[in-house]
Amino acid sequence: MSDKLLDIRNLTIRFRGKRTVHAINDVSLSMEQGETLALLGESGSGKSVTLKALLGLLPPKRTDIEGSMHVNGTDVLSLSGKALQRYRGGEVSMVFQEPALALDPVYTVGHQIAEAVMRHKGVSKSDAMSVAHDMLERVRIPSARRRLSNYPHELSGGMRQRVMIALALACRPKLLLADEPTTALDATVQIQILLLLRELQKDFGMGVIFVTHDIGVAVEISERVAVMYAGQIVEEGTTREIIRDGRHPYTRGLLAANLHDVARGERLNAIPGAPPALETRPENCSFAPRCPLVEPACRAGLPPMRTPAPRRRVACVRAETPIAAE
Amino acid sequence: MSATDVETYEPLPDTGGPAQPLLMVRNLRKYFPVRGGILGRTQAMVQAVDGVSFEVKKGETLGIVGESGCGKSTTAKLLIGLTPKDEGEIIFDGIDLGEGLSLKQLRKGVQMVFQDSYATLNPRMTIEASVAFGARVQGLDDPEGRARRLMERVGLDPNRFAHRYPHELSGGQRQRVNIARALAMSPRLVVLDEAVSALDKSVEAQVLNLLSDLRREFGLTYIFISHDLNVVRYISDRILVMYLGEVVEVAPVDSIWAEQAHPYTRSLFSAMPAMDPDHRTKEPPLSGDPPNPINPPSGCRFHTRCRFASEVCKTTPPRLAGLARNAQHLVACHLHDAASGHPKAGQEVAA
Numbered sequence: 030m031s032d033k034l035l036d037i038r039n040l041t042i043r044f045r046g047k048r049t050v051h052a053i054n055d056v057s058l059s060m061e062q063g064e065t066l067a068l069l070g071e072s073g074s075g076k077s078v079t080l081k082a083l084l085g086l087l088p089p090k091r092t093d094i095e096g097s098m099h100v101n102g103t104d105v106l107s108l109s110g111k112a113l114q115r116y117r118g119g120e121v122s123m124v125f126q127e128p129a130l131a132l133d134p135v136y137t138v139g140h141q142i143a144e145a146v147m148r149h150k151g152v153s154k155s156d157a158m159s160v161a162h163d164m165l166e167r168v169r170i171p172s173a174r175r176r177l178s179n180y181p182h183e184l185s186g187g188m189r190q191r192v193m194i195a196l197a198l199a200c201r202p203k204l205l206l207a208d209e210p211t212t213a214l215d216a217t218v219q220i221q222i223l224l225l226l227r228e229l230q231k232d233f234g235m236g237v238i239f240v241t242h243d244i245g246v247a248v249e250i251s252e253r254v255a256v257m258y259a260g261q262i263v264e265e266g267t268t269r270e271i272i273r274d275g276r277h278p279y280t281r282g283l284l285a286a287n288l289h290d291v292a293r294g295e296r297l298n299a300i301p302g303a304p305p306a307l308e309t310r311p312e313n314c315s316f317a318p319r320c321p322l323v324e325p326a327c328r329a330g331l332p333p334m335r336t337p338a339p340r341r342r343v344a345c346v347r348a349e350t351p352i353a354a355e
Numbered sequence: 356m357s358a359t360d361v362e363t364y365e366p367l368p369d370t371g372g373p374a375q376p377l378l379m380v381r382n383l384r385k386y387f388p389v390r391g392g393i394l395g396r397t398q399a400m401v402q403a404v405d406g407v408s409f410e411v412k413k414g415e416t417l418g419i420v421g422e423s424g425c426g427k428s429t430t431a432k433l434l435i436g437l438t439p440k441d442e443g444e445i446i447f448d449g450i451d452l453g454e455g456l457s458l459k460q461l462r463k464g465v466q467m468v469f470q471d472s473y474a475t476l477n478p479r480m481t482i483e484a485s486v487a488f489g490a491r492v493q494g495l496d497d498p499e500g501r502a503r504r505l506m507e508r509v510g511l512d513p514n515r516f517a518h519r520y521p522h523e524l525s526g527g528q529r530q531r532v533n534i535a536r537a538l539a540m541s542p543r544l545v546v547l548d549e550a551v552s553a554l555d556k557s558v559e560a561q562v563l564n565l566l567s568d569l570r571r572e573f574g575l576t577y578i579f580i581s582h583d584l585n586v587v588r589y590i591s592d593r594i595l596v597m598y599l600g601e602v603v604e605v606a607p608v609d610s611i612w613a614e615q616a617h618p619y620t621r622s623l624f625s626a627m628p629a630m631d632p633d634h635r636t637k638e639p640p641l642s643g644d645p646p647n648p649i650n651p652p653s654g655c656r657f658h659t660r661c662r663f664a665s666e667v668c669k670t671t672p673p674r675l676a677g678l679a680r681n682a683q684h685l686v687a688c689h690l691h692d693a694a695s696g697h698p699k700a701g702q703e704v705a706a
Contacts, residue, residue: 071555171643185644186423215422216582216626221639223628242556245628249635268632286556288585289630293608294567297589299560303525319557 033099034204034236035060035083040096042078042087042260051307052078054260055096060253062203065230065237067247067268069283070257073304076240079257080206083238084123085113101203119149122197126209128189132181138165138192139177142199149200164195167232168225187218191225198229205230207239211246223249244287248272253340256280259305259315266341276343278320314345322347364573366541367464369413371449376410377544377576378434378465383407383443385429389649399649403429405600407443408675411544416570416577418591418608420584420623422645426600427580431548434578435465448543463493466537470549472529476521482506483517486536493540505535509565527558531565538569546578551586563590584627588612596620599648599656602675606684616678616686619657655689665689667696 035058042053053075060066068076081087083098085108098105100121108116125131133141142164143157150157158177165173168191181189190210197205207226211219227250230237239250247254248268255265256277264277275281282300291297302319305311314320317327326346335348384407386400404426411417419427432438434445436458445452445461452461466489469475476485486502495501503513509531521529530550537545547566551559563586569575581587587594587608594611596604596619604617615621622640629635641660646652652659658668667689675687689695690702 071557187644215645216584217422217622217639217641218644220626220628220636221642224636224639243628245630248630248632249628272630272632283556286560287630288560288589291589293589296567297560297564299564300557301561303527303558304555 032062032102033059034062034064034101035238036097036099037079038097040079040082040094040098042075042082042095043093045091045093048308051310052260053082054311056260056262058255058262058265060204060236060238063230063234063236064253065227065239065251066253066255067251068238068240068255068257069242069244069247069271071242071304073259073307074257075260076257077208078260080123080208080238080240083204083206084117084121115149118145118197118202119200120202121204121206122200122202123206123208124190124193124197124210126212128186128193129181131193132189132196134181137178137180138184138196142192142196145196146199160199161195164199165192167198167229168192168195170195186214187221190214190218190222194222194226194229198233198235201233202235204236204238207237209240209242212241212243219246220249226250244272244283245289256283259311260307261311261315261344262342263316263344264342266338270338270341276337276348277316277345278322278347279316364538364541366543366573367448367460369448373413375413375449377413377448378411378578379444379446380410380430380434381408381444381446383430383433383445384441385426385433385438386441401648402600402651403648404433405651407597407600407602409595409602409605411576411578414574414576415592416579416590418587418594419578419580419597420582420587420594421597422582422623424599424645424648425597426648427597428548430597431467431546431578431580434546435467436461437467459493462489463540464542465544465546466540466542467546467548468530468533468537468550470552472526472533472553473521475533476529478521481518481520482511482524482532483513485521486532486539489536490539495540498539501539502535505538506532508538508569509535511535525558527554527562530554530562534562534565534569538573541573542575544576544578546580548580549582550579552581552583559586566590584624596623599645599651601656602685602687603657604684604686604688605675606681606686610681610684614684616684616691617657617688618661618663618690622660655687663690663697663699665697665699671695 037056037058040053040056044050044052070076139158139161142161146157146160162173162177165176170176170191211222241247251268254268254271255262258279264280275284285298300319305315313330314327314332317323332344332346334342334344336342383404385404386402388397389399389401391398407430421427433440447456447461447464450456483502486505487498490498490501506513506516511531551562554562579590591608593607595602598619604620615624625640646659654670655668655673658664673687673689675685678684678691689697690700693701
């Protein structure tokens with residue numbers, strides 16, 4: 030195994046139940062140490078499922094997982110019991126969208142952070158508390174000493190998300206998974222949290238996977254972007270490449286839908302239709318029914334993965350020809 | 356667009372003439388009691404909306420922006436009488452609500468679309484029944500036919516969708532149903548409270564296009580509430596900014612995009628993600644969260660987070676007034692009032 034931080038190969042996840050959902054279809058993804066990657070996509074595109082799979086949080090009885098996932102050389106899918114516990118929160122940890130639901134309402138925030146530290150590092154309660162205090166200061170919570178003994182409901186939304194980040198980083202994970210951590214926050218608070226995460230990422234040198242549906246947020250936080258659609262990665266590249274030279278028609282549609290520099294009253298170039306239901310495994314390009322540039326080859330089979338540059342890929346038959354602006 | 360759609364769209368007649376604003380709001384106020392203790396006594400008041408005044412001209416779109424808790428949604432609910440107001444006047448096309456105009460009449464003229472498309476539809480009613488419901492209550496003729504025509508107009512084939520239930524539709528489709536339901540009453544004003552916020556970006560663009568088309572076709576006036584400044588800029592003619600229950604700035608969209616006169620508005624605009632990987636945001640424009648509206652700061656409510664706050668800001672609430680160089684651009688800030696006593700008043704403040 031190489032020294033890659035993350036190496037996902039041909040990951041396929043299927044949920045069984047009354048209806049089968051092909052949530053992730055043949056996803057491969059790799060990250061170097063200390064990289065920040067944004068997973069960009071709409072609801073149902075498989076962003077959150079990928080993160081949950083990385084933490085082994087999917088219900089085993091109803092989930093079929095194929096392929097492989099390695100984090101720092103550890104085979105995630107083979108972990109169970111004690112090893113899985115050490116891995117979760119130690120090697121990889123997660124910040125959720127809704128901190129009010131992710132934090133335990135009956136314990137103080139200091140207790141919750143200290144508990145994680147005691148579990149993973151095996152230190153005494155008072156040492157763990159001082160780590161908790163240090164972490165609250167790192168995430169810029171004013172009067173951190175006093176806040177240690179607050180319950181989650183006593184904190185504002187922005188403060189709770191800071192606590193969540195402190196908890197996730199308390200054991201210095203190598204990889205932080207952030208699942209839309211700023212979506213529930215106000216605009217002026219969102220930018221504070223994004224800048225904080227950027228700073229902590231640099232200080233701790235950890236890798237970050239940041240799931241978002243907002244291109245602007247992806248630009249603020251990440252070096253690289255992978256665009257997901259219908260359980261597949263349709264395009265990957267540096268943030269600059271995606272923003273300046275998005276090649277996949279879906280990426281271009283998303284950029285247009287951001288309304289960043291659309292003239293007022295001008296008709297929006299909306300992507301028609303809605304994402305597919307994923308009840309069957311895709312056999313051709315999933316975006317073809319909505320694509321303005323569709324051609325017979327798109328419906329004939331899965332699109333080829335083109336690589337216009339190193340570590341850059343586009344799953345589209347037309348990726349080689351830069352698409353002229355309509 | 357067939358002629359029949361226009362014929363069945365029968366809004367209330369224009370009573371005030373073109374110069375009369377469609378909606379005038381004067382000193383609107385709503386405090387919510389916070390009850391607690393064994394006896395459930397009122398412990399405090401949430402000052403959700405405090406002295407809000409504005410006008411909406413006929414045919415224009417007014418965008419309302421602000422953070423959570425600033426009173427955007429409460430204002431919307433007060434406008435259609437979903438929440439009774441404590442004080443203030445709501446004047447629809449020159450007629451005062453409560454005096455010349457009953458709530459039922461008002462709701463024929465003003466309709467609302469909410470953020471959560473699922474929670475606002477009755478899960479036990481078919482789409483057709485939901486869309487026709489209001490028209491039936493108001494005693495309009497042929498509610499079902501009306502519903503089917505409007506469903507067609509918002510892009511839902513009535514033959515496929517009329518007998519479905521809300522859970523069988525996607526979020527974008529449900530929001531189209533909500534828009535059709537609002538239009539079934541032939542309103543003149545539609546209040547859109549975060550109506551596109553829960554939708555995916557690609558679907559949001561479709562619904563925005565639909566809203567623009569409907570505005571043109573039916574001569575609608577919109578109040579568009581959102582926290583997404585890009586969306587508000589795209590759809591609005593004027594923008595109103597709220598902070599902790601008060602209006603801090605109202606201006607035509609180009610004017611406010613060129614210059615944000617209130618320090619809060621400026622912070623809100625600079626909190627937008629940059630969209631340029633080479634010029635990412637370096638400093639957060641504001642620190643901390645908005646204060647609690649239960650005990651809002653004295654004087655100017657923004658003074659606790661404002662870089663330019665001085666003594667006068669802590670004691671005296673600023674008045675909403677036009678800028679010297681543009682009377683259309685209203686701002687409530689002592690910096691722009693030469694007589695306020697603020698040490699930097701009247702000077703140009705660097706952004």
